[in-house]
Amino acid sequence: MSLKTKYLGLDLSNPLVASASPLSAKLDNLRLLEDAGAAAIVLPSLFQEQIEAEAQAIDDRQIYANSSPEALTYFPSAASGPYGVGPERYVDLVRRATEALEIPVIASLNGSSLAGWVDYAGHLEKAGAAALELNMYHVPTNLMETGQDIEARYLEIVDAVCATVNLPVSIKLTPFLSSVGNFATTLVTHGASGLVLFNRLLQPDIDVAHLSLTDVLELSQPAEIRLPLLWTAILAGRTPASLATSTGVTTSADVVKCLLAGADVVMTTSALLRHDISYMKTLVAGLKHWMDEREFASLCEMRGMLSWARSADRSLYTRANYLRILERYADA
Structure with a gap:
């Protein structure tokens, strides 16, 4: 039996990919993920805010460089991300990971504008990343901003990055688009080699006791797989792009569902955070068992x-x- 697949032109031993999470921010964890059967790993995203903070810090240091050496101590170092990995350390993480692992290491950039993306895409390519994932994250709070405006911004980023690097580029999409299918296929015409379905937007809650917003990140739930499963099935066989199904992947049965829908790879994070890194072995073994029972070679x-x-x-x-679903429910 062969579990081999291709994603972004990369040859993978199986379709299980560890998506971006705190687990993939440490080199020791990356080695454990590889040993547990992950066929590729997406590193945590480098955020636009981090890139902008680093650029501002450099400008501030240049302005005051000739005034007094002591003045430089007043300026903080460039911001670190949620996993303690700032821009320079992130590039170093990519370099060390690619040297330490046999499986492909995919770098990730997260933002909604061109700020620093092109330069850092080049740095990540030089550091040895096998591919680049653009994690498109944008909450359109400007009521004058149209869907066309948002799509145009994303396409501008894809055009610029794809023109800068020779790496395969995948786009981690939000499902909140006016026409997911049309925009997905348009991204491919602009150079995207793959599509990740989907990104999860932060949805803050309200603390009624303290009259404040809360921003606790909750792990994805099994039911959330339905939406990416739907769009994987709709796009499969109708676009030359590699398809990665993400969000809600909890069990080996979920992995099977994604593949039956047409995914080239299946990405998971929450399942590994809930259980532990070794759970990747369970997912791979479960897929093998399912295929063996049904004699899929x-x-x-x-x-x-x-x-x-x-x-x-x-x-x-x-x-x-x-x-039909409503009719069955009404008759129950």
């Missing part, structure tokens, strides 16, 4: 079997199925 035999393109009843992915 390779992933290509099962991949996309239940995608929209190969479905005998495409209404299951459309409004008609919605009506």
